[in-house]
Amino acid sequence: MLAGRLCRGEQAAAREFVDRYYERVYLFMRAIGHDRQISEDLTQETFLRAWRHIGQLRDGKALNGWLFRIAGNVSRLHRRRFKDKGVVTMDGIEVAAAGGDGPLKVGQQEQFDHLQQAVARLPWKLRQAVVLHYMEQLTIAEAADAAGIREGTLKSRLNRGLEALRKEVANE
Amino acid sequence: MATQRIEDLLKTLARQGIERTRPGLAQEIKDRIPRRLIPTRADLIGLIAHLRINRFAAAATILVAFLVVGGVLGGREAIGKQMFEDSRLLLQYTLGGQNVSRSKLLESLMRFRDDMAAQGREVVYYGDQTNSSGRYAIVMYWKLSDDKYGVVLGDLSVRTVSGEMLIRLQSHMLQGEAKK
Numbered sequence: 578m579l580a581g582r583l584c585r586g587e588q589a590a591a592r593e594f595v596d597r598y599y600e601r602v603y604l605f606m607r608a609i610g611h612d613r614q615i616s617e618d619l620t621q622e623t624f625l626r627a628w629r630h631i632g633q634l635r636d637g638k639a640l641n642g643w644l645f646r647i648a649g650n651v652s653r654l655h656r657r658r659f660k661d662k663g664v665v666t667m668d669g670i671e672v673a674a675a676g677g678d679g680p681l682k683v684g685q686q687e688q689f690d691h692l693q694q695a696v697a698r699l700p701w702k703l704r705q706a707v708v709l710h711y712m713e714q715l716t717i718a719e720a721a722d723a724a725g726i727r728e729g730t731l732k733s734r735l736n737r738g739l740e741a742l743r744k745e746v747a748n749e
Numbered sequence: 750m751a752t753q754r755i756e757d758l759l760k761t762l763a764r765q766g767i768e769r770t771r772p773g774l775a776q777e778i779k780d781r782i783p784r785r786l787i788p789t790r791a792d793l794i795g796l797i798a799h800l801r802i803n804r805f806a807a808a809a810t811i812l813v814a815f816l817v818v819g820g821v822l823g824g825r826e827a828i829g830k831q832m833f834e835d836s837r838l839l840l841q842y843t844l845g846g847q848n849v850s851r852s853k854l855l856e857s858l859m860r861f862r863d864d865m866a867a868q869g870r871e872v873v874y875y876g877d878q879t880n881s882s883g884r885y886a887i888v889m890y891w892k893l894s895d896d897k898y899g900v901v902l903g904d905l906s907v908r909t910v911s912g913e914m915l916i917r918l919q920s921h922m923l924q925g926e927a928k929k
Contacts, residue, residue, distance in 0.1 A: 583786075586785070586786040587786070588782065588786060591779075591782045591786055592779050592782065595775055595778045595779050595782070596775060599770070599774060599775050599778055600770050603770050603774070604768065607768060613771075617770075617771060617774055620774070620778070621774075621777065621778055621781065624778045624781070624782075625781060628781075628782060628783050628786060631786065688758065689758070689761075689762055692755075692758050692759065692762060693762070696759075707759065711756065711759035711760055711763060712759060712762065712763040713763070714760075714763055739752045739755050739756065740752065742755045742759075743751070743752050743754075743755050746755065
Protein backbone atom coordinates (compact mmCIF):
# COMPACT_ATOMS: atom_id res chain seq x y z
CA MET A 578 0.00 0.00 0.00
CA LEU A 579 1.27 3.42 -0.97
CA ALA A 580 0.05 4.96 2.28
CA GLY A 581 2.05 2.45 4.28
CA ARG A 582 5.20 3.09 2.27
CA LEU A 583 4.75 6.82 2.72
CA CYS A 584 4.36 6.31 6.45
CA ARG A 585 7.72 4.55 6.41
CA GLY A 586 9.23 7.53 4.64
CA GLU A 587 10.17 5.79 1.39
CA GLN A 588 11.44 8.25 -1.22
CA ALA A 589 10.23 6.10 -4.12
CA ALA A 590 6.75 6.09 -2.62
CA ALA A 591 6.81 9.87 -2.39
CA ARG A 592 7.68 10.16 -6.09
CA GLU A 593 4.98 7.66 -6.99
CA PHE A 594 2.55 9.63 -4.85
CA VAL A 595 3.37 12.80 -6.81
CA ASP A 596 2.95 11.03 -10.16
CA ARG A 597 -0.39 9.63 -9.13
CA TYR A 598 -1.94 12.76 -7.68
CA TYR A 599 -0.33 15.98 -8.93
CA GLU A 600 -2.64 16.36 -11.93
CA ARG A 601 -5.71 15.70 -9.83
CA VAL A 602 -4.66 18.28 -7.26
CA TYR A 603 -3.92 20.78 -10.02
CA LEU A 604 -7.32 20.19 -11.62
CA PHE A 605 -8.97 20.49 -8.22
CA MET A 606 -7.39 23.92 -7.84
CA ARG A 607 -8.51 24.88 -11.34
CA ALA A 608 -12.03 23.59 -10.78
CA ILE A 609 -12.28 25.43 -7.49
CA GLY A 610 -11.58 28.65 -9.40
CA HIS A 611 -7.86 29.46 -9.30
CA ASP A 612 -6.00 30.48 -12.44
CA ARG A 613 -3.25 28.35 -13.93
CA GLN A 614 -0.29 29.97 -12.21
CA ILE A 615 -1.94 30.06 -8.80
CA SER A 616 -3.11 26.47 -9.27
CA GLU A 617 0.46 25.36 -9.93
CA ASP A 618 1.71 27.19 -6.87
CA LEU A 619 -1.04 25.79 -4.70
CA THR A 620 -0.42 22.28 -6.03
CA GLN A 621 3.20 22.57 -4.96
CA GLU A 622 2.15 23.98 -1.61
CA THR A 623 -0.26 21.07 -1.13
CA PHE A 624 2.52 18.53 -1.56
CA LEU A 625 4.88 20.48 0.69
CA ARG A 626 2.26 20.36 3.40
CA ALA A 627 1.68 16.70 2.72
CA TRP A 628 5.36 15.95 3.41
CA ARG A 629 5.19 18.03 6.55
CA HIS A 630 2.13 16.21 7.85
CA ILE A 631 2.91 12.76 6.61
CA GLY A 632 2.92 11.56 10.20
CA GLN A 633 -0.86 12.00 10.24
CA LEU A 634 -1.23 9.42 7.52
CA ARG A 635 -2.19 5.92 8.55
CA ASP A 636 -1.55 2.76 6.61
CA GLY A 637 -4.77 1.70 4.97
CA LYS A 638 -6.32 5.13 5.11
CA ALA A 639 -7.53 6.56 1.81
CA LEU A 640 -4.95 8.93 0.39
CA ASN A 641 -7.67 10.74 -1.55
CA GLY A 642 -9.46 12.19 1.44
CA TRP A 643 -6.24 13.08 3.23
CA LEU A 644 -4.63 14.83 0.27
CA PHE A 645 -7.72 16.70 -0.87
CA ARG A 646 -8.30 17.86 2.66
CA ILE A 647 -4.86 19.43 2.60
CA ALA A 648 -5.54 20.83 -0.88
CA GLY A 649 -8.83 22.31 0.31
CA ASN A 650 -7.14 23.99 3.25
CA VAL A 651 -4.38 25.36 1.03
CA SER A 652 -6.93 26.77 -1.40
CA ARG A 653 -9.09 28.27 1.35
CA LEU A 654 -6.10 29.90 3.04
CA HIS A 655 -5.02 31.40 -0.27
CA ARG A 656 -8.45 32.82 -0.94
CA ARG A 657 -8.69 34.20 2.58
CA ARG A 658 -5.30 35.88 2.17
CA PHE A 659 -6.16 37.54 -1.12
CA LYS A 660 -9.90 38.06 -1.01
CA ASP A 661 -9.57 41.65 0.21
CA LYS A 662 -6.92 42.54 -2.36
CA GLY A 663 -9.15 42.27 -5.38
CA VAL A 664 -7.13 39.50 -6.93
CA VAL A 665 -9.09 37.92 -9.76
CA THR A 666 -8.02 34.35 -10.27
CA MET A 667 -10.71 32.99 -12.53
CA ASP A 668 -10.16 31.70 -16.00
CA GLY A 669 -11.94 28.78 -17.55
CA ILE A 670 -10.62 25.27 -17.66
CA GLU A 671 -9.86 24.28 -21.20
CA VAL A 672 -12.27 21.55 -22.12
CA ALA A 673 -10.38 19.10 -24.26
CA ALA A 674 -12.13 17.66 -27.24
CA ALA A 675 -9.60 14.90 -27.43
CA GLY A 676 -8.89 12.61 -24.53
CA GLY A 677 -12.38 12.87 -23.15
CA ASP A 678 -15.59 11.32 -24.36
CA GLY A 679 -15.16 12.48 -27.92
CA PRO A 680 -15.62 15.75 -29.80
CA LEU A 681 -17.87 18.34 -28.22
CA LYS A 682 -21.15 19.08 -29.92
CA VAL A 683 -21.99 22.57 -31.08
CA GLY A 684 -23.17 24.58 -28.10
CA GLN A 685 -21.78 22.12 -25.62
CA GLN A 686 -18.65 24.18 -25.05
CA GLU A 687 -20.83 27.17 -24.26
CA GLN A 688 -22.86 25.10 -21.85
CA PHE A 689 -19.73 23.93 -20.09
CA ASP A 690 -18.45 27.50 -19.90
CA HIS A 691 -21.67 28.60 -18.22
CA LEU A 692 -21.51 25.69 -15.84
CA GLN A 693 -17.90 26.40 -14.90
CA GLN A 694 -18.68 30.02 -14.22
CA ALA A 695 -21.68 29.01 -12.15
CA VAL A 696 -19.54 26.60 -10.14
CA ALA A 697 -16.98 29.36 -9.57
CA ARG A 698 -19.73 31.65 -8.23
CA LEU A 699 -20.96 29.12 -5.67
CA PRO A 700 -20.17 29.85 -2.03
CA TRP A 701 -16.93 28.16 -0.99
CA LYS A 702 -18.48 25.31 1.01
CA LEU A 703 -20.92 24.36 -1.74
CA ARG A 704 -18.25 24.70 -4.43
CA GLN A 705 -15.83 22.50 -2.52
CA ALA A 706 -18.47 19.80 -2.12
CA VAL A 707 -19.46 19.90 -5.81
CA VAL A 708 -15.87 19.85 -7.04
CA LEU A 709 -14.77 17.06 -4.74
CA HIS A 710 -17.68 14.77 -5.48
CA TYR A 711 -18.62 15.46 -9.09
CA MET A 712 -15.44 16.76 -10.63
CA GLU A 713 -12.78 14.94 -8.60
CA GLN A 714 -15.15 12.01 -8.41
CA LEU A 715 -14.46 11.18 -4.79
CA THR A 716 -17.03 9.02 -3.08
CA ILE A 717 -19.36 10.68 -0.58
CA ALA A 718 -17.26 9.27 2.26
CA GLU A 719 -13.96 10.44 0.74
CA ALA A 720 -15.31 13.85 -0.13
CA ALA A 721 -16.73 14.28 3.38
CA ASP A 722 -13.37 13.28 4.81
CA ALA A 723 -11.59 15.71 2.52
CA ALA A 724 -13.93 18.54 3.50
CA GLY A 725 -13.71 17.58 7.17
CA ILE A 726 -17.47 17.23 7.53
CA ARG A 727 -20.04 14.48 8.07
CA GLU A 728 -21.41 12.62 5.11
CA GLY A 729 -24.90 13.98 5.79
CA THR A 730 -23.57 17.53 5.74
CA LEU A 731 -21.79 16.87 2.47
CA LYS A 732 -24.96 15.49 0.89
CA SER A 733 -26.86 18.54 2.05
CA ARG A 734 -24.24 20.82 0.53
CA LEU A 735 -24.32 18.87 -2.71
CA ASN A 736 -28.10 19.26 -2.93
CA ARG A 737 -27.89 22.99 -2.26
CA GLY A 738 -25.03 23.34 -4.71
CA LEU A 739 -26.86 21.50 -7.48
CA GLU A 740 -29.99 23.53 -6.89
CA ALA A 741 -28.00 26.76 -7.08
CA LEU A 742 -26.30 25.58 -10.28
CA ARG A 743 -29.62 24.56 -11.81
CA LYS A 744 -31.04 28.04 -11.23
CA GLU A 745 -27.90 29.75 -12.50
CA VAL A 746 -27.68 27.71 -15.69
CA ALA A 747 -31.42 28.00 -16.32
CA ASN A 748 -31.18 31.79 -16.15
CA GLU A 749 -28.40 31.99 -18.73
CA MET B 750 -32.94 22.35 -16.38
CA ALA B 751 -33.28 19.35 -14.10
CA THR B 752 -30.85 18.71 -11.28
CA GLN B 753 -30.05 15.33 -12.80
CA ARG B 754 -28.96 17.10 -15.97
CA ILE B 755 -26.62 19.32 -13.97
CA GLU B 756 -25.10 16.25 -12.34
CA ASP B 757 -24.56 14.68 -15.75
CA LEU B 758 -22.97 17.86 -17.08
CA LEU B 759 -20.63 18.09 -14.11
CA LYS B 760 -19.54 14.50 -14.59
CA THR B 761 -19.00 15.07 -18.29
CA LEU B 762 -17.06 18.22 -17.52
CA ALA B 763 -14.85 16.20 -15.18
CA ARG B 764 -14.11 13.69 -17.93
CA GLN B 765 -13.71 16.25 -20.70
CA GLY B 766 -11.95 18.92 -18.75
CA ILE B 767 -8.53 17.40 -19.00
CA GLU B 768 -6.39 20.50 -18.99
CA ARG B 769 -2.78 19.63 -19.50
CA THR B 770 -0.50 20.54 -16.66
CA ARG B 771 2.71 22.36 -17.44
CA PRO B 772 5.51 19.95 -18.36
CA GLY B 773 7.99 19.83 -15.55
CA LEU B 774 5.50 20.54 -12.77
CA ALA B 775 5.69 17.00 -11.45
CA GLN B 776 9.49 17.12 -11.45
CA GLU B 777 9.47 20.43 -9.59
CA ILE B 778 7.26 18.91 -6.93
CA LYS B 779 9.52 15.85 -6.72
CA ASP B 780 12.58 18.06 -6.37
CA ARG B 781 11.07 19.44 -3.21
CA ILE B 782 10.55 16.10 -1.54
CA PRO B 783 12.57 16.28 1.67
CA ARG B 784 15.73 14.19 1.61
CA ARG B 785 14.73 12.59 4.86
CA LEU B 786 11.07 11.88 4.63
CA ILE B 787 10.89 10.85 8.24
CA PRO B 788 7.36 10.64 9.50
CA THR B 789 6.72 13.28 12.13
CA ARG B 790 4.92 11.99 15.14
CA ALA B 791 2.12 14.48 14.81
CA ASP B 792 -0.02 12.25 16.92
CA LEU B 793 2.31 12.71 19.91
CA ILE B 794 0.03 15.32 21.40
CA GLY B 795 -2.86 12.93 21.00
CA LEU B 796 -0.92 10.25 22.81
CA ILE B 797 -0.06 12.59 25.64
CA ALA B 798 -3.69 13.60 25.92
CA HIS B 799 -4.54 9.99 26.69
CA LEU B 800 -1.98 9.71 29.46
CA ARG B 801 -2.71 10.07 33.09
CA ILE B 802 -1.89 13.67 33.73
CA ASN B 803 -0.13 12.94 37.03
CA ARG B 804 2.47 10.80 35.35
CA PHE B 805 3.04 13.34 32.66
CA ALA B 806 3.20 16.19 35.12
CA ALA B 807 5.57 14.25 37.31
CA ALA B 808 7.97 13.41 34.51
CA ALA B 809 7.76 16.89 33.07
CA THR B 810 8.50 18.54 36.38
CA ILE B 811 11.48 16.30 36.91
CA LEU B 812 12.76 17.22 33.48
CA VAL B 813 12.28 20.91 34.18
CA ALA B 814 13.90 20.53 37.57
CA PHE B 815 16.91 18.89 35.97
CA LEU B 816 17.26 21.78 33.60
CA VAL B 817 16.59 24.57 36.08
CA VAL B 818 18.36 23.19 39.11
CA GLY B 819 21.24 21.74 37.15
CA GLY B 820 21.62 24.61 34.74
CA VAL B 821 20.75 27.75 36.64
CA LEU B 822 22.12 26.75 40.00
CA GLY B 823 25.45 25.62 38.73
CA GLY B 824 24.91 21.94 38.03
CA ARG B 825 25.26 22.22 34.26
CA GLU B 826 28.05 19.68 34.28
CA ALA B 827 25.84 17.37 36.25
CA ILE B 828 23.28 17.19 33.51
CA GLY B 829 25.43 17.67 30.44
CA LYS B 830 26.24 14.21 29.12
CA GLN B 831 23.37 12.43 30.75
CA MET B 832 20.76 14.97 29.77
CA PHE B 833 19.84 13.30 26.53
CA GLU B 834 19.68 9.86 28.10
CA ASP B 835 17.64 11.08 31.04
CA SER B 836 15.27 12.99 28.82
CA ARG B 837 14.72 9.94 26.67
CA LEU B 838 14.09 7.86 29.76
CA LEU B 839 11.62 10.35 31.14
CA LEU B 840 9.85 10.65 27.84
CA GLN B 841 9.48 6.89 27.61
CA TYR B 842 8.23 6.81 31.16
CA THR B 843 5.78 9.57 30.33
CA LEU B 844 4.49 7.77 27.26
CA GLY B 845 3.36 4.72 29.10
CA GLY B 846 6.16 3.47 31.26
CA GLN B 847 5.90 -0.08 30.01
CA ASN B 848 9.43 -0.02 28.68
CA VAL B 849 11.00 1.92 31.46
CA SER B 850 10.95 0.51 34.93
CA ARG B 851 10.76 2.75 37.90
CA SER B 852 14.17 1.47 38.96
CA LYS B 853 15.75 2.80 35.78
CA LEU B 854 14.29 6.19 36.47
CA LEU B 855 15.62 6.04 40.00
CA GLU B 856 19.03 5.17 38.60
CA SER B 857 18.84 8.32 36.58
CA LEU B 858 18.12 10.27 39.73
CA MET B 859 21.10 8.60 41.40
CA ARG B 860 23.38 9.85 38.66
CA PHE B 861 22.00 13.29 39.23
CA ARG B 862 22.66 12.88 42.96
CA ASP B 863 26.23 11.76 42.36
CA ASP B 864 27.01 14.68 40.12
CA MET B 865 25.48 17.13 42.55
CA ALA B 866 27.45 15.59 45.41
CA ALA B 867 30.64 15.74 43.35
CA GLN B 868 30.16 19.48 43.14
CA GLY B 869 29.81 19.71 46.89
CA ARG B 870 26.09 20.30 46.82
CA GLU B 871 23.98 19.12 49.73
CA VAL B 872 21.90 16.26 48.42
CA VAL B 873 20.25 13.28 50.11
CA TYR B 874 18.92 10.28 48.25
CA TYR B 875 16.42 7.92 49.89
CA GLY B 876 15.41 6.08 46.77
CA ASP B 877 16.57 2.59 47.72
CA GLN B 878 15.07 2.79 51.18
CA THR B 879 11.84 4.36 50.12
CA ASN B 880 10.84 1.66 47.67
CA SER B 881 7.43 3.16 47.67
CA SER B 882 5.30 5.19 45.36
CA GLY B 883 3.68 6.91 48.32
CA ARG B 884 2.81 10.42 47.45
CA TYR B 885 4.60 11.94 50.45
CA ALA B 886 7.61 9.62 50.53
CA ILE B 887 10.87 11.42 49.83
CA VAL B 888 12.99 9.87 47.11
CA MET B 889 15.61 12.58 47.07
CA TYR B 890 16.12 16.12 48.23
CA TRP B 891 18.77 18.78 47.76
CA LYS B 892 19.35 22.23 49.08
CA LEU B 893 18.49 25.10 46.77
CA SER B 894 19.10 28.05 49.05
CA ASP B 895 18.49 29.08 52.63
CA ASP B 896 15.37 27.29 53.79
CA LYS B 897 14.55 26.08 50.28
CA TYR B 898 14.84 22.49 49.22
CA GLY B 899 14.10 20.64 46.02
CA VAL B 900 12.33 17.36 46.73
CA VAL B 901 11.50 14.41 44.49
CA LEU B 902 8.49 12.67 46.02
CA GLY B 903 7.35 9.08 45.72
CA ASP B 904 5.12 9.81 42.75
CA LEU B 905 8.25 11.25 41.10
CA SER B 906 6.92 14.78 41.17
CA VAL B 907 9.30 17.57 42.08
CA ARG B 908 8.46 20.21 44.66
CA THR B 909 10.24 23.13 46.23
CA VAL B 910 9.61 23.09 49.95
CA SER B 911 10.69 24.98 53.04
CA GLY B 912 12.95 23.45 55.69
CA GLU B 913 9.94 23.04 57.97
CA MET B 914 7.96 21.20 55.31
CA LEU B 915 10.95 18.98 54.61
CA ILE B 916 11.08 17.96 58.25
CA ARG B 917 7.35 17.22 58.20
CA LEU B 918 7.77 15.08 55.11
CA GLN B 919 10.65 13.20 56.70
CA SER B 920 8.59 12.65 59.85
CA HIS B 921 5.69 11.38 57.79
CA MET B 922 8.00 9.00 56.01
CA LEU B 923 9.53 7.74 59.25
CA GLN B 924 6.09 7.18 60.74
CA GLY B 925 5.16 5.15 57.68
CA GLU B 926 8.27 3.04 58.05
CA ALA B 927 7.55 2.52 61.77
CA LYS B 928 4.05 1.22 60.98
CA LYS B 929 5.54 -1.43 58.74
